[in-house]
Amino acid sequence: MIDIDKTAGDITKAIRNFMAAEEFSYINGYMQGIAAEIKIVASVVLIFLAISSSSFVFPLLLLLFSISLALASRISLATYISRFYIIPLFSVIVVLPLAFINGNTDMYGLLINAEGAKYVALFTVRVMAAVATVSLLLFTTRFSAILSALRRMKFPMTLITIMAIVYRYLFTFLTQLVNMLLGRRSRMVERRKSIKGASAFAGNFLSRILSKSDAVYLAMRARGFDGSVKTFDRKFEWSSAGIIYTTMVISMVFLWAITEL
């Protein structure tokens, strides 16, 4: 049986939390004072190093590094962790069978493959470090600043426009979902769990967002959208925070080289 209210409510809550994170980019914290270009390039480099690590040392160091920077950027530990713990959990589920395939070591009655178990742990730590790095970037950088930086870095315009539109439509869909849930709840005596109810809700939701997407497109056109999303150019500037961050990232690259090569 499907409890559509709970499922849709959980999705809404998760997306809302994700969107609300943008508020942190306005706080006067350490990472917020660094140019988006530096943060994007650094994040890509760090993620590449994390996923190509064969030992636990670098991903764990990167995780610590990200958490420290989040705290310096005035993001509370609970808020930061709540943003990225879900994805590593999913990745564990995906790779967990490897720990049991060809199991040869007995552990509390379970036959475990030691190599497989090690890989599961390593994979999870890598994912956690990578997601923590991306989360830090998104927490501390305004979306328009990311778009502006990508444009200056000569990323394809089509890609940037798609990113911008997907991001904007998420808000619209979210509002629709919240309104539909409220309307449904206001007329319900008790929660009904049925596949029929869930499919009706999903169908209604899809038709609503279709018409809503037309309205948003009109609103975008009304404000000058002509197929490409423009943002105010933020000039690239090296700040002292940016120089220190770059030095720290270069040090991380050396650390990776020491532990891996």
Added chain:
Amino acid sequence: MGDNRIIEAEGITYTYPDGTLAVENAHFYLERGERVAIVGPNGSGKSTLLKILSALMEPQEGSIKFYGKENVKEKELRKKFGIILQNPDDMLFNATVMEDLEFGPAQIGMKRNEFEKILEELDEIFSLSPLLKKPPFKLSEGEKQRVAMACALATKPEVLFLDEPFSALDVGMKRKVVEYLNKLNAEGMAMVTVSHELDIIPRVADRVYLLNRRVVAEGKVEEILSDDKILTENGMEPLPVAKIAAALGMKDIPLTIEEFINALKSK
């Protein structure tokens, strides 16, 4: 006269794909610096006509000229037109209020320092400062409407189109916004207001079109809003103040409480 016209539309007809006839053979014109209202009952085609007049939709029949020309690039019009759509939720599609405010000016290529000056002015009227960092979905309906208005005004439009713009504003904010819009109008901004509530019309318009799919009447605000018969026949409730004045046998029908009080005092 012709050179002064920003919009000139003739024989505008629009039918939605489901067969609903929204507007039939409507005409309209707007001159520089004018304040015009389109009034009519629900479902009379006001919003559709507004979207056509602001070049967001194309009519299926009829002709529409902008600045005396039939084929004007939409990009050029967007720099001059500001539009406040009926549902502020449609207008606010960015991560934060600040990004929503920046969207229009950035799209039309406005310089950042110019935008910052405009923002300061808009902040005074719409009290935006506490909202700037918030995601739009966290705003109340009134706040959303204020932000949507500020978004449309952020491009310093030559013509402002307003679709039921005051429905969620409280009395104090409504008064403040109307005063500000009239100040902008005095500086040259033309306004086209769509509303089914007549009480605000005398404060934001000098000329009125009464729409019921077709234009059933047009003229000065005082002519149309004091015509009980034509309003009632077209599903509109005449202004209470005008009804009382008519019942009292007043010759010049007042359209606002202030006018009514002045008329009583002068008797």
